[in-house]
Amino acid sequence: MNYGMKIVAMVVLTAFSFALFAQDKSPSAPGGVNLKVGENFYFEGKTDAKDDDQKEATMAEIKRVPFYETTWFIATVSILVIAGAGTGIYFLTKTEPPQGNILVWNSENK
Amino acid sequence: MKIARAAVLLCALFLAWSCGQQDTGNFKITLKLPENLINDCKKDSKYEDFVDDFCIVNGDSVELSIFSTDDLSRPYVFDETRVLPVGGLTGSSDFSSLRSNRYYRFFVKVTNTQEKVKLTGGAEGILYEDTKNYEINIFLGLTGDFVRVVSEQSDKTSLSTYFTEDDVPSGARAVVLKDGRIVLAGGSIWRDSGSESYLTRTNYIDMAKLTVTDGPSLRMGVKDHVAALLETTDAKGALSPKTGKVVIAFGKTQDGYNDKIYLLDPEKNTVEQKVSFTNRAHARALTIGGEVYISGGCDSGSASRDIIKVDKKGSASSWKLMEQGRCLHGMIDVSWVTTDDEGVETLHPAILVFGGAKKYINTDQDKELIGYNDEAFAEIIDDLGTQKITVAGVECVTTGAQTSCTSLAGFGAARVKWDDPNKGPNEDIVVAASGGFTQTANDQPLSFSIANYILRGTGDLTNPKGMTWALSSSGTAIRCAYATMVPISSPDSFTVQYTALNCGTGKSIERNHDARNEQYIYSLEVRAAGTPGDFGLSASARASVNDGSIDNSNSGYFLDGPTVVNDFGQAFLFGTRYIYVISGFSDSLD
Numbered sequence: 001m002n003y004g005m006k007i008v009a010m011v012v013l014t015a016f017s018f019a020l021f022a023q024d025k026s027p028s029a030p031g032g033v034n035l036k037v038g039e040n041f042y043f044e045g046k047t048d049a050k051d052d053d054q055k056e057a058t059m060a061e062i063k064r065v066p067f068y069e070t071t072w073f074i075a076t077v078s079i080l081v082i083a084g085a086g087t088g089i090y091f092l093t094k095t096e097p098p099q100g101n102i103l104v105w106n107s108e109n110k
Numbered sequence: 111m112k113i114a115r116a117a118v119l120l121c122a123l124f125l126a127w128s129c130g131q132q133d134t135g136n137f138k139i140t141l142k143l144p145e146n147l148i149n150d151c152k153k154d155s156k157y158e159d160f161v162d163d164f165c166i167v168n169g170d171s172v173e174l175s176i177f178s179t180d181d182l183s184r185p186y187v188f189d190e191t192r193v194l195p196v197g198g199l200t201g202s203s204d205f206s207s208l209r210s211n212r213y214y215r216f217f218v219k220v221t222n223t224q225e226k227v228k229l230t231g232g233a234e235g236i237l238y239e240d241t242k243n244y245e246i247n248i249f250l251g252l253t254g255d256f257v258r259v260v261s262e263q264s265d266k267t268s269l270s271t272y273f274t275e276d277d278v279p280s281g282a283r284a285v286v287l288k289d290g291r292i293v294l295a296g297g298s299i300w301r302d303s304g305s306e307s308y309l310t311r312t313n314y315i316d317m318a319k320l321t322v323t324d325g326p327s328l329r330m331g332v333k334d335h336v337a338a339l340l341e342t343t344d345a346k347g348a349l350s351p352k353t354g355k356v357v358i359a360f361g362k363t364q365d366g367y368n369d370k371i372y373l374l375d376p377e378k379n380t381v382e383q384k385v386s387f388t389n390r391a392h393a394r395a396l397t398i399g400g401e402v403y404i405s406g407g408c409d410s411g412s413a414s415r416d417i418i419k420v421d422k423k424g425s426a427s428s429w430k431l432m433e434q435g436r437c438l439h440g441m442i443d444v445s446w447v448t449t450d451d452e453g454v455e456t457l458h459p460a461i462l463v464f465g466g467a468k469k470y471i472n473t474d475q476d477k478e479l480i481g482y483n484d485e486a487f488a489e490i491i492d493d494l495g496t497q498k499i500t501v502a503g504v505e506c507v508t509t510g511a512q513t514s515c516t517s518l519a520g521f522g523a524a525r526v527k528w529d530d531p532n533k534g535p536n537e538d539i540v541v542a543a544s545g546g547f548t549q550t551a552n553d554q555p556l557s558f559s560i561a562n563y564i565l566r567g568t569g570d571l572t573n574p575k576g577m578t579w580a581l582s583s584s585g586t587a588i589r590c591a592y593a594t595m596v597p598i599s600s601p602d603s604f605t606v607q608y609t610a611l612n613c614g615t616g617k618s619i620e621r622n623h624d625a626r627n628e629q630y631i632y633s634l635e636v637r638a639a640g641t642p643g644d645f646g647l648s649a650s651a652r653a654s655v656n657d658g659s660i661d662n663s664n665s666g667y668f669l670d671g672p673t674v675v676n677d678f679g680q681a682f683l684f685g686t687r688y689i690y691v692i693s694g695f696s697d698s699l700d
Contacts, residue, residue: 103174103194103218104202105141107151107165 135240137208139174141166141218142249142320143229144257144691147656151199151263161655162222163252169223170196174205175697177215182235182288183341183349186215210240217678217697218248227253227601230693232678233318235289235352246318251680251693254598254608255654256631258661258688261320278686279309280614280621281333281362281592284672287353287376288339291316292674292682293325295358295374298333300623308333308364312374312381315689317682325374326381328358332368334391335361336407337672340373341400343422351377357402357420362391362470367409371418371426385426390414391470394441399457403429405491406466408437413468417461417491432463433498434486439466440523442541444490444567444574460574462541464488464501464565465518474547474555474619481517482506482552488565490575501565503581513552516581518559520619521546522595522673526607526636527699533605534638535645539567539574542609542636542649544586545593547619556619562586562634562649584648588632591619592670595634599679599694608652609634610681610692614670621670629661629669629685633692661685675699 143151144164151165166172172194177186194203208214215234221227229250236246251257279297286292292315298308308331314323340357344350356374358381360367367389373382390407393414397403402420406413413435420426442462449455464487468478481487486498506515523543528534543563547556562584567577590613600607613630633652638645671684679694 101137101204101207102202103139103141103172103205105143105166105172105200107143107167107199 134243135208135210135238136243137238138243138245139216139218139233140245140247141172141231142247142261143263144249144251145260145263147257163228163255163655164257165199166196166201166220166229167222168196168198170228171221172196172201172203173219173221175217175219176205176208177217177234177697178209178212178238179215180212181348182213182352183343183347186213186234208238208240210238212238214238215677216248218250219697220250227695229253230678230695230697231680232676232697233290234677235287236318247320249317249320249691251691252655253693253695254633254635254652256610256633256656256661256683256690256692259317259320259682259691260688278669278671278684279311279333280669280671281335282309282672282684283335283337283358284674284682284684285337285339285356286674286676286682287356288341288349289353290318290676291353291376292676293337293356293374293376294672294684295325295337295356296328296332296335296361298331302623304623306364306623307331308362314376315682317676325376326379328381329370329372329383330363330368332358332361332363335359335368336393336395336404338395338397338402338404340397340402340420340424341422342373342424343400351375353377354400355424357395357404359395359404359418360387360390360393360407367391367470371404371420373420373424382424384420384424387416387418387426387428388414390437392437392467394439394463396441396443396461398443398445398459398461401459403459403461405432405441405461405463406436406439408435408467408470410470410472413437413466430491430496432491433489433496434480435468436463436466436480437469438471438519438546439480440464440521440541440543440565442523442525442539444525444539446572446574448572458492458572460490460492462488462490462499462539462565462567462574464523464541465521465543465546467519471519471547471556471619474557477549477552477554477556479517479519479547479549479556481515482513482549487516488579492575497575499575499577499579501579501581503583511553514550515552517549518543518546518563519548520592521559521563522593522609522611523565524595524597524609526597526600526609528607528638529700530603531642533603534607535566535568535647537568537571539571539577540607540636540647541565542595542634544588544595544611544632544634544649545590545613547591558589558591558619560585560589562588562651564636564647564649566647582647584650586651588613588630588651589617590614590630590670591616592621594671594673594683596673596675596681597679597699598633598675598681598692599696599699601695604695605638607636607638608694609636610673610675610683611651612671612673612683612685612690615686616670631661631683631685631690631692661688661690 146164148161175191176189217232220229231250282297295312310327312325353376359371371384393407404418415435419429504516528536569577611632679699681692683690
């Protein structure tokens with residue numbers, strides 16, 4: 001595996017680790033927001049110090065669908081899982097000649 | 111969601127495992143070829159004057175032999191040999207898997223279409239682990255002939271892995287470690303002014319990497335000292351360190367002579383001072399059964415009779431006394447092994463010493479060679495004591511007021527052995543000697559020895575003191591005052607045995623910065639002729655494909671560099687700029 005592939009693999013691993021961490025921690029994070037989406041929404045949070053515009057902006061952010069439920073996230077994870085599994089299966093089952101255990105010579109080195 | 115998490119985890123594990131595939135015990139050996147002093151390897155061998163000895167060409171065979179051991183204190187065991195046909199000037203081939211946690215030894219032999227073994231080389235002491243990748247070099251040298259060691263053929267200066275021309279020591283000493291590296295220690299450097307600087311420098315020369323690195327400094331600068339490998343062991347009897355240690359002892363110093371014995375530990379990269387004896391230089395040393403024996407040595411007034419033994423714990427003590435104090439002499443291992451009814455082998459250390467001087471020689475007027483006053487020309491020392499031996503051919507002849515006695519000092523000497531009783535005297539002790547200087551008559555100054563000598567003992571190998579000894583000689587063009595010689599490996603079942611002789615640049619008994627000539631290097635042939643029980647022996651310099659055994663591009667300051675031989679029977683000779691190698695014909699000296 002070359003250096004570039006190694007970097008890609010590490011990025012993927014980091015992304016996965018972050019994703020797992022985010023899914024575990026978001027619902028109960030200290031100072032977080034309990035959110036219920038409906039016709040008449042409400043929220044709990046420290047909004048007293050904010051004016052109406054700011055409240056609206058905050059609500060606009062909070063109204064977003066959790067990232068792990070988004071289509072893009074599920075699609076990305078799916079692709080990466082398949083790619084990772086494919087990579088692993090490739091290395092498990094590859095039959096190409098070994099790169100090492102080789103004797104080489106060169107008489108043309110003039 | 112649990113399923114998704116499991117999938118992600120599986121994916122991560124796969125990727126992590128995949129990343130770990132970089133180090134899978136891959137092992138790559140690159141064969142390094144010598145600099146071609148004759149022609150270009152790119153030329154086809156159809157050219158009439160093409161000498162393919164330097165190249166691997168179409169039609170050759172590359173034979174790779176693999177040996178291994180689980181501990182360097184035990185001998186290597188042969189694993190397998192692969193013969194690879196060569197289809198061109200370049201090539202590669204796979205070889206079988208290696209086993210983890212074993213030490214490996216690789217020997218490569220290149221044979222041409224006439225089955226002439228033309229190139230050999232090897233690497234050893236490599237601990238293999240299948241969690242690492244390896245890339246090593248094996249430097250191939252000409253069999254029975256000398257070449258410069260260079261890391262790249264295209265770059266003639268690429269073994270600036272050695273030293274710059276005006277920085278190469280005279281009177282240095284070298285030792286091959288158990289892992290194949292060479293330790294070079296001490297010596298002195300001549301300056302243009304004629305002054306001499308004594309070196310504390312040590313270096314490791316790694317032939318698998320073709321590099322030179324600094325070792326620990328000696329406690330004081332010395333030349334004309336001794337160096338030998340000591341196989342120190344730990345409490346369990348295992349070799350420790352794995353490289354062995356280097357005994358460095360005595361020698362001439364800037365202000366006089368050294369009286370100390372040091373131990374260099376390549377693993378810790380330290381030099382430890384052991385005991386002191388009396389001042390001396392030009393002693394000789396041997397490793398027998400992993401222990402080091404040091405004989406003689408001299409200062410400006412006299413020569414020592416001591417034989418000192420350094421045991422596997424690193425303790426040095428006086429072992430025996432020679433009948434005759436001597437330095438600049440020959441010291442040869444004539445030990446033997448006995449086997450009892452239960453198959454247990456016992457080593458009986460025994461040493462042959464011969465020739466030499468009675469004091470440190472500075473000029474040709476120092477008429478102090480052994481032989482003129484009824485001194486013992488040769489002695490054998492073993493556990494039971496010391497015994498002068500009578501040597502046929504060693505004599506004094508008086509004509510009028512002038513007496514001529516056999517004398518020889520400063521020469522190189524090596525024992526050669528035949529493996530086949532039908533090809534040579536395999537039950538005799540045969541020692542070749544060449545170079546050095548002699549005193550032709552009692553009223554004559556010292557002069558170059560002009561003969562190749564064979565000192566031969568016939569009889570019972572387990573009783574060297576009881577053998578019949580004779581010295582024979584033949585004329586030679588070899589001229590050098592301070593020579594060093596080692597045996598090299600010979601072909602199996604062959605009539606000729608070979609040695610490597612480093613003549614240095616010294617063409618004078620007096621060692622001055624301007625007393626120099628070109629670098630002379632020889633391979634000596636010891637040829638057996640006749641039938642079993644009646645073999646005659648002769649010694650002569652082997653013809654070189656190089657120009658008259660001279661490296662014309664290697665002039666420099668006066669130099670008498672050391673010569674060492676590795677486990678493959680491959681000799682390394684230290685010159686003024688280059689390290690030279692004379693390769694043997696088989697995978698070991700035995």
